[in-house]
Each structure stands twice: as structure tokens, then as C-alpha cells.
Amino acid sequence: MRIESKLPNVGTTIFTVMSGLANQVGAINLSQGFPNYQPSYRLQQLVTEHMAKGANQYSPMPGILPLRERIAEKIRLMYEVSVDPETEITITAGGTQAIFCAIAAFVRPGDEVILLEPCYDSYRPSVETVGGVAVPYPLSAPDYQVDWNEVKKRITPRTRMLCINTPQNPTGTILREADMLKIQEILRGTDVILMSDEVYEHLIYDGEPHASALRYPELYARTLAIYSFGKTYHNTGWKTGYCVAPPELTREFRKIHQFNVFSANHPMQAAFADFMADPAEYLGLPEFYQQKRDFFLQAMSATRFKPLPCAGTYFQLFDYSAISDEQDLAFCKRLTTEYGVAAIPVSSFYSDLKDEKVIRLCFAKTEDLLAQAGERLSKV
Numbered sequence: 039m040r041i042e043s044k045l046p047n048v049g050t051t052i053f054t055v056m057s058g059l060a061n062q063v064g065a066i067n068l069s070q071g072f073p074n075y076q077p078s079y080r081l082q083q084l085v086t087e088h089m090a091k092g093a094n095q096y097s098p099m100p101g102i103l104p105l106r107e108r109i110a111e112k113i114r115l116m117y118e119v120s121v122d123p124e125t126e127i128t129i130t131a132g133g134t135q136a137i138f139c140a141i142a143a144f145v146r147p148g149d150e151v152i153l154l155e156p157c158y159d160s161y162r163p164s165v166e167t168v169g170g171v172a173v174p175y176p177l178s179a180p181d182y183q184v185d186w187n188e189v190k191k192r193i194t195p196r197t198r199m200l201c202i203n204t205p206q207n208p209t210g211t212i213l214r215e216a217d218m219l220k221i222q223e224i225l226r227g228t229d230v231i232l233m234s235d236e237v238y239e240h241l242i243y244d245g246e247p248h249a250s251a252l253r254y255p256e257l258y259a260r261t262l263a264i265y266s267f268g269k270t271y272h273n274t275g276w277k278t279g280y281c282v283a284p285p286e287l288t289r290e291f292r293k294i295h296q297f298n299v300f301s302a303n304h305p306m307q308a309a310f311a312d313f314m315a316d317p318a319e320y321l322g323l324p325e326f327y328q329q330k331r332d333f334f335l336q337a338m339s340a341t342r343f344k345p346l347p348c349a350g351t352y353f354q355l356f357d358y359s360a361i362s363d364e365q366d367l368a369f370c371k372r373l374t375t376e377y378g379v380a381a382i383p384v385s386s387f388y389s390d391l392k393d394e395k396v397i398r399l400c401f402a403k404t405e406d407l408l409a410q411a412g413e414r415l416s417k418v
């Protein structure tokens with residue numbers, strides 16, 4: 039039997055490869071993005087309590103209403119807009135599943151999807167799985183500035199979707215109000231859907247606000263905005279997130295979601311609904327992570343790695359061109375095996391594997407681990 043791969047150029051994700059190598063050689067794993075500390079003990083207790091009380095069967099397909107109501111409250115508090123928890127919020131099995139459903143719900147064979155690269159590595163395979171064509175716009179180090187006229191040039195009658203990510207993984211850049219207004223302008227009069235991946239919404243530094251697509255009514259009318267509890271509550275393994283979109287878009291999103299996972303983890307949803315009553319946890323995140331970013335930069339200051347600007351996310355990029363002209367993937371593997379620190383090569387976020395000698399390190403780690411990583415990297 040002949041098996042014809044739908045994704046012939048896709049292997050195992052770089053996160054799995056680098057975390058696997060890190061575990062195999064016992065390296066400090068700053069590659070895959072996840073915290074090395076635990077979620078709130080109270081939140082863990084709430085999950086157990088809800089399990090004991092019986093939240094062990096399917097939740098309603100769009101997620102439990104009390105959690106969707108809490109999310110609507112949070113959106114009002116953070117972005118000063120009102121969304122209807124019944125018709126505009128869907129709880130998902132994490133951000134990546136929500137991204138897949140958003141793409142699968144709207145992209146047909148031959149449709150074009152514009153990607154601002156370097157971007158999260160699930161976008162392109164998700165587009166291609168449903169027969170779409172990824173149209174990359176490659177941004178460049180060190181500032182990864184977006185020229186919206188370049189985006190506009192890529193819009194054709196076949197364009198079905200534009201994917202943005204703010205704060206952006208892996209670049210650490212953010213889109214600001216002027217960017218969002220420009221997107222609104224270039225999409226005006228088109229049938230292009232906006233997939234706005236905002237999973238790092240709370241991880242923005244130096245007092246800057248998050249320019250969520252939810253804030254701009256004209257833009258929101260064509261938006262599916264994606265969020266992740268894992269990034270906010272330090273539990274990426276719970277695989278819980280949500281999608282916010284106007285009712286007409288949510289209706290289509292749920293048609294895919296219901297046959298993809300049907301519904302997300304029930305006890306986690308119940309626990310989040312209780313825990314979100316207090317916004318202190320997420321309101322404190324910018325400060326919590328900014329401190330880690332600054333601690334890490336300090337720990338890295340004795341190395342030959344050159345930091346790039348980081349306005350958001352829990353990723354810090356470093357230019358290693360002063361150290362080696364090796365290809366970034368080979369360099370990351372060598373860092374892991376020879377120096378005991380695992381990193382992600384930024385080329386893996388480009389369709390053409392553009393190598394600018396930049397690596398991504400995750401600073402969602404305790405200070406002792408960050409200090410140790412800095413120490414090891416000072417020998418490179």
C-alpha cells in the first residue's frame with residue numbers, strides 16, 4: 039500500500055526534538071516554552087475538589103457557562119469590551135487546538151493564508167492539512183518590524199485568512215495600536231478572517247498595554263482571538279484555552295471544534311471558573327515575568343550572546359553570530375550536548391528555514407536555573 043503524506047515536509051516538532059535531547063543528556067531545558075514551577079496549590083486543590091464533586095464526564099461542547107462568564111468579565115476588565123459568553127466564547131483543549139479549529143473552519147483547498155514569520159510552528163501545517171496555501175511574509179532580526187504594505191501586497195482574491203500573534207512567539211515583539219488600526223484598514227472591504235493568537239496576552243513588559251484585536255470593533259467583526267490558560271496559570275500540561283469570536287464566526291468554529299475534541303477537560307474548567315474570580319493572579323503576571331526577563335538578561339550579560347529586544351512572551355532571543363557561524367539547529371544541538379543548555383533555533387519558525395544565527399531561550403524558570411544556565415553559557 040502506498041501512503042501519500044499530507045505533510046511530506048513535516049517531521050517531529052522542534053519542541054519535542056529539543057526537549058527530548060535535553061532530557062536525554064540531562065541539560066537545562068530552556069527550549070520548549072513551559073514553566074519549571076507549579077501552578078497555584080489552591081488551583082490544583084480546586085481541580086481535585088471538582089473531581090470529587092463529580093465533574094468527570096463531558097462538559098457542554100462550548101465549555102461550562104460559569105467559566106465563559108468569568109472570561110467575559112475578564113475581557114471587560116482588561117479590554118473594556120463586552121462579549122457574550124453564550125455565543126462568543128468557546129473553551130478549547132489548549133491554544134494549538136483552537137488555532138487548528140479556527141483555520142479548519144474557514145480555509146478551503148487553494149485558499150491562501152498570510153503568515154508573519156518567524157511564527158509558531160503549528161500554523162503552516164494546520165493550513166496545509168486542510169488544503170490551504172501558506173503565504174509567508176518573512177520578518178528579519180533584530181527587530182522583526184512589520185511593514186503592513188508588504189502584508190497588503192500579499193492579499194489576493196484567494197486570501198482567506200491573516201494570522202497574527204501578539205506578543206509574538208518566538209520574536210518577543212508586540213503589535214501596538216497603530217499596527218491594529220493598520221490591519222483594520224488593509225482588511226477593510228475584504229472577506230479576510232483574522233486569526234489573532236494572543237496566548238501571551240499578560241506577558242507584556244515595560245508598562246505597555248496589550249493591543250488585543252478585541253478592542254477594535256471593526257476588526258473584531260472578522261476575528262477569532264485565541265487564548266491559553268497554560269500560559270496564564272503555569273499549567274501548559276492541562277491543555278485548556280479558549281477562542282473569542284463574534285457569533286457568526288463562533289458558530290462555524292464550533293462546527294469543527296465539536297468533531298475535533300467535542301469538549302475540553304471538565305474538572306479544569308470548573309477549577310478555573312472558581313479561581314478566576316480573583317484577577318490578582320493574572321494582573322500580577324507582567325511584573326512577575328518582567329523580573330524574570332531582567333534577571334535572565336543579567337545572568338546572560340557575562341556571555342558572548344547578544345540579546346535582542348523582548349517586549350513580551352516568556353522567550354528571549356539571542357544573536358550568536360559573534361560566537362559561531364554554524365547553522366542554528368546544529369548550534370542548538372551542540373549547546374545542549376556540550377554545554378548542557380537546550381535552546382530553540384529560530385530558523386524552525388520560518389517556512390524556508392531562514393537562519394539569522396538567532397536562538398530562543400525560555401525564561402519561565404526559577405532564578406536558580408536561569409543563573410545556572412547563564413553560568414554554563416558564559417563558557418561558550
Ligand code: GLN
Binds near residue numbers: 069070072
Ligand atoms: N508554545 C510552546 C513553545 O513555543 C510549545 C508548544 C508545544 O510544545 N507544542 O515553546
